[in-house]
Amino acid sequence: MNEIGTRGLALNEKLIFEHSRTGRRGFSLPELDVPEASLPGELTRDEMDGLPEVSEVEVVRHFTRLSSWNYGVDSGFYPLGSCTMKYNPKVNETAAQKAGLALIHPYTPAALSQGAMEIIYKLEQMLGEISGFPAITVHPAAGAHGELTGMMVIRAFHEKQGNPRRKVLIPDTAHGTNPASAVLCGYEVVSISSDGYLAAEEVAAHMDDEVAALMITNPNTLGLFEKEIVEICAAVHAKGGLVYCDGANMNALLGVCKPADLGIDVMHFNLHKTFSTPHGGGGPGAGPVGVTKELEPFLPHPRIQLKKDHYAWDVNRPDAIGRLRAFHGNFGILVRAYTYIRMLGADGLRRTSEMAVLNANYIRARLEPHYHLPYKQRSLHEVVFSEQNLKGGCHTMDAAKRLIDYGFHPPTVYFPLVVKGAIMIEPTETETRESIDEFCDAMIQIAKESEENPALLKMAPVKTRTRRMDEALAARKPKLRWVKEEKKN
Amino acid sequence: MEIPEELKFTEDHEWVLVEDDIVTVGITDFAQESLGDIVFVELPNVGAKVDAGKAFGVVESVKAVSDVYAPISGQVVEINEELPDAPEVINTSPYEDGWMVKIKVEDLADLDDLMDANAYQEFLENED
Numbered sequence: 001m002n003e004i005g006t007r008g009l010a011l012n013e014k015l016i017f018e019h020s021r022t023g024r025r026g027f028s029l030p031e032l033d034v035p036e037a038s039l040p041g042e043l044t045r046d047e048m049d050g051l052p053e054v055s056e057v058e059v060v061r062h063f064t065r066l067s068s069w070n071y072g073v074d075s076g077f078y079p080l081g082s083c084t085m086k087y088n089p090k091v092n093e094t095a096a097q098k099a100g101l102a103l104i105h106p107y108t109p110a111a112l113s114q115g116a117m118e119i120i121y122k123l124e125q126m127l128g129e130i131s132g133f134p135a136i137t138v139h140p141a142a143g144a145h146g147e148l149t150g151m152m153v154i155r156a157f158h159e160k161q162g163n164p165r166r167k168v169l170i171p172d173t174a175h176g177t178n179p180a181s182a183v184l185c186g187y188e189v190v191s192i193s194s195d196g197y198l199a200a201e202e203v204a205a206h207m208d209d210e211v212a213a214l215m216i217t218n219p220n221t222l223g224l225f226e227k228e229i230v231e232i233c234a235a236v237h238a239k240g241g242l243v244y245c246d247g248a249n250m251n252a253l254l255g256v257c258k259p260a261d262l263g264i265d266v267m268h269f270n271l272h273k274t275f276s277t278p279h280g281g282g283g284p285g286a287g288p289v290g291v292t293k294e295l296e297p298f299l300p301h302p303r304i305q306l307k308k309d310h311y312a313w314d315v316n317r318p319d320a321i322g323r324l325r326a327f328h329g330n331f332g333i334l335v336r337a338y339t340y341i342r343m344l345g346a347d348g349l350r351r352t353s354e355m356a357v358l359n360a361n362y363i364r365a366r367l368e369p370h371y372h373l374p375y376k377q378r379s380l381h382e383v384v385f386s387e388q389n390l391k392g393g394c395h396t397m398d399a400a401k402r403l404i405d406y407g408f409h410p411p412t413v414y415f416p417l418v419v420k421g422a423i424m425i426e427p428t429e430t431e432t433r434e435s436i437d438e439f440c441d442a443m444i445q446i447a448k449e450s451e452e453n454p455a456l457l458k459m460a461p462v463k464t465r466t467r468r469m470d471e472a473l474a475a476r477k478p479k480l481r482w483v484k485e486e487k488k489n
Numbered sequence: 490m491e492i493p494e495e496l497k498f499t500e501d502h503e504w505v506l507v508e509d510d511i512v513t514v515g516i517t518d519f520a521q522e523s524l525g526d527i528v529f530v531e532l533p534n535v536g537a538k539v540d541a542g543k544a545f546g547v548v549e550s551v552k553a554v555s556d557v558y559a560p561i562s563g564q565v566v567e568i569n570e571e572l573p574d575a576p577e578v579i580n581t582s583p584y585e586d587g588w589m590v591k592i593k594v595e596d597l598a599d600l601d602d603l604m605d606a607n608a609y610q611e612f613l614e615n616e617d
Contacts, residue, residue, distance in 0.1 A: 414552040420523075471551045472526030476576065 004076065004407035004438070010465040013065040016052045017482045026056040050484045069465070071409055077435050081382045081412035081424025082175070082221060084251045084273035086356075091343060092276060092336035101335050106327035110312055117311035120328060121304045123338045124288075127269060130341075130349070131247070132260030133290030137299045139329040143248055146268025146287025147181035147215075149300060152321045153266060153291060154213050154242050155185050156298040160319065165212035165241075171198045172418050173220035175246045187212060196224055196375040200231035207239040213266075217246040218259070221416040221424070223360065223379035225252070233263025242266065242295075250274045251428065252357055252381035255350025259290075266291050275337035284330040286337065300324040355429035356381045359436060363425055366440040370447040374419050381428075387421030389447065392454025396421035399446050401468055402460035406442035490613070491518045493584055497600065498609035499560045504584060505603055512600075514560060515588040516548065516579065519613055524550035527579045530572045532589060537565045539592060541599060546589060548579065557589065561599045567591040 054062075072078070078085035096102060104116055124136040140146040151168075158164045168182035171194045179189045192198070192206055203214060214236045219225045226232065233243045245259050245267040251274045253259070259267050271277045271286040279285070291299060297319040305314045344352060357380045364373070364383040372388035387396040400410035400423070412424040427436055450457055461468065492498075497505045502520035506513040521527065529549035539545040544556035545565070568590050572578065579587035594600070604612060 417553055472528055472577070475526075475528035475549075475551060 011065050011068070012465060013062060013069075015482055016054065016059070016062050017050065017484070019054045019058050019062065020052040022053060024053045024055055024058075026054055026059055050482075073430075076407060076409065077427070077431060077439055078409045079411045079425045079427050079439065080409070081223075081384065081426040082248065082415070083279070083412065084248075084270070084381075084426060084428055085279065085409075086251070086273075086276055086428035087430035088276045088278050088336075089340065089343065092339045095339040096332045096335045102332070104331075106331075111310075114311055116331065117304055119335060119338050120331075121306060121311055123334055123341070124304070126338070126341050127288055127290060130254060130258070131250075131267060131269070131290045132258030133267065134260075134293045135296035135299060136288055136290045137303070137324075138286065138288040138334055139300050139324045140268065140287040140289060141325055141330055142285040143175075143246075143268060143270040143273075143287045144177040144181060145324070146270075146289045147177060147244075147246065148184055149287075149289045149321070149324055150244050150266040150268055150291075151181050151185040151187070151213070151215075153289070153295050153298040154244065155187075156319065156321050157242065157295055158212050160298075161240075163209075166210045168212055169203065169206050169214040169236075171216060171220070173198065173222055173224075173416060174215055174217045175221060175248055176415065178215040178217070178246060182213075182215060194220075196222055196377050197228065198226055198232060200228040200235050203232050204235040204238075207235055207241060209239055211236070211239060211241045213242045213244050215244045215246065217249060218262075218264075219249045219252050219380045221249075222375050222377075222384050222418070223249075223252075223382040223426075224375065224377050225380055229262045229264075237263065247290075248273055249381060252353055254353040255346060256353055260292065265295060271333055271337040276340045277333045277336040284333055286330050286333040288329075302328075352429050353381070356427075359427040359429060359431060360425070362433075363427055363436060363440060366437075367425075367443055370444050371423065382424060382426035384416065384419050385423040385425070386419050387423065390457075391447075391451040392457070394450040394454050394457045396423055398454075398457040398460060399423065399443075399450070402446045402449065402457050403442060404461040405463045406445070408439055408442060490522070491584065492606045492610055494606045496584070497560075497603035497605060498612075499558065499603060500612065501558045503558060503560050505560045505600070506588075507600060510594050510597060511566065511591055512561060512563075512594055513588050513591050514557075515583060516557060517609075518583050521580050521583045521587070524548065524555065525552045526550055527576045530576045530579065530589070532568045532572065533565050535565055535568055539563060539565060539590075548576070559592070560603060561592060561594055562596070563592040563594045565590050566593045 073085050073087050100115060104113060110117065120138055124138060127136045128134060140149045155164050166188055167190050168187040169190050169192055170178050171192050173194050182189050190206060192202055216226065218229055236243050242265040243263060245264040247267040247269045250269055266289065268287045268289045271288065272279050277286065297317065298321055300323055301317045301320040302313040302315045305312050360379065360381050360383050364379065367385065371385040374386045390399060396413045400413050403410045413422065415422055415424060498517065502517045504515055504517050527548055527550045531547040533539065533545050539559035539562065541559055541562045543559055545559045546557040548555055548557055569588050572589065
């Protein structure tokens with residue numbers, strides 16, 4: 001087997017504070033050419049306690065070593081289920097770094113920012129075409145921010161009708177952030193169980209005129225397309241409720257199915273998932289929201305309008321939920337997503353989803369003889385195994401840690417909660433057959449190791465710079481900052 | 490897996506110890522085992538009203554965050570003050586040191602809906 005995980009020259013690194021030696025400097029200043037002024041005594045101090053005193057080369061090595069500890073899609077396969085860790089094409093960066101886009105100030109008057117406004121407007125149009133929604137806002141800065149926006153729009157809609165309603169239905173296969181978004185908007189969450197697929201009957205049984213919305217993830221966190229989605233939407237609409245769709249799994253649907261056609265009223269996109277903008281270290285992301293015509297008046301402002309021959313800001317929108325974010329969203333991220341869509345075109349986007357689904361099903365076919373697949377239904381862009389077939393008392397966490405030794409980032413584990421010891425794999429379309437095969441080989445090898453040498457799995461990772469961390473201790477007693485040791489006399 | 494005879498149980502894996510009209514509530518050995526290492530516990534304030542079947546607290550483990558549901562309606566009269574600083578006690582002693590809250594029960598008849606140890610044992614076997 002081709003093992004890409006090696007010990008290599010993995011360097012340890014201290015905290016920058018621990019490099020400090022009194023009087024060491026990493027900079028030189030030009031000679032003073034103005035008269036020296038002195039600050040009043042009460043504004044100065046004798047000692048700068050805890051400021052690291054280091055040379056230039058120490059600073060460079062410190063941060064270079066730390067950067068070598070990073071793992072990202074540019075380093076290797078990153079099959080985190082539900083996260084869509086696809087490769088981010090470098091052409092996105094080229095576009096976003098163009099001076100006219102990178103340096104434009106958000107207060108630039110509309111007359112002088114027509115190009116930037118055109119990109120936002122056209123991105124809205126393209127997302128509208130992809131999803132079927134007639135109105136899109138690109139303001140939300142992340143997926144959960146999009147959920148909040150969507151739920152605020154839903155609440156504003158019901159308030160306008162005279163009753164904000166009390167409850168929001170959420171199936172157990174929804175994304176984990178959905179209940180939090182509903183609660184933030186003042187709703188009580190009613191959890192409904194599903195058996196892989198959500199049944200329209202089950203939804204209808206929970207519907208009454210106090211239900212503001214159903215929040216559904218489609219395809220759901222098991223990677224299953226909700227086959228009763230049309231009937232589910234009808235059941236919600238029958239009692240005057242609205243349907244919110246978490247669009248985080250849109251990577252399975254591009255060019256194949258428009259959520260608005262299914263009866264969905266509101267949906268957010270994750271540009272940092274589906275449209276190849278960086279996940280970064282938790283951001284910046286973008287979570288545009290699409291809504292039906294009926295809900296458009298409630299979208300946050302300002303909105304861009306295309307006048308006869310120019311773009312303008314429409315701020316006269318009395319029913320809008322207000323501003324969601326300063327200026328116009330994470331513009332640099334919007335430029336990257338715009339570039340991605342333009343580079344691929346309609347056919348390319350459809351092919352993206354087809355390949356994402358094919359890759360996930362290829363993994364499913366290769367691993368099913370070795371790992372327990374709790375939901376046998378036809379899955380789309382991701383596949384969820386359980387820990388049941390691991391031998392020797394090994395758990396999901398042991399297999400995940402062992403995968404690091406083989407040079408792979410582990411998949412999402414212990415989510416969704418409906419699967420015991422879930423191993424949730426989403427390869428995305430950007431992996432080659434070879435890299436997927438190497439990953440599957442490693443997974444199969446790990447299943448065998450659990451039988452032949454379970455102690456090895458429980459020790460893993462064994463090839464890394466640091467061995468298995470005590471995650472419980474880190475969470476219970478986190479050390480969040482450096483504290484200077486007391487000086488010894 | 491330990492299932493003490495003297496306790497009553499819910500389908501959400503809470504245990505209940507009944508002493509007159511005060512019940513002590515915690516999560517079962519099965520629950521702590523499934524959650525794994527518990528790293529954070531959130532409890533209601535003393536005096537808070539809790540409703541049967543509604544969440545009254547939160548336990549967070551390295552795997553997941555879970556609500557803890559009130560097995561019965563009533564008023565919180567005491568909470569385990571040690572837990573926020575030592576959540577691991579729920580893992581090491583779920584039925585004793587890991588107790589979470591004491592609730593003054595509104596209607597003792599509600600206790601009839603809970604399972605006894607045998608029924609809970611059976612429930613666990615059917616669930617797996």
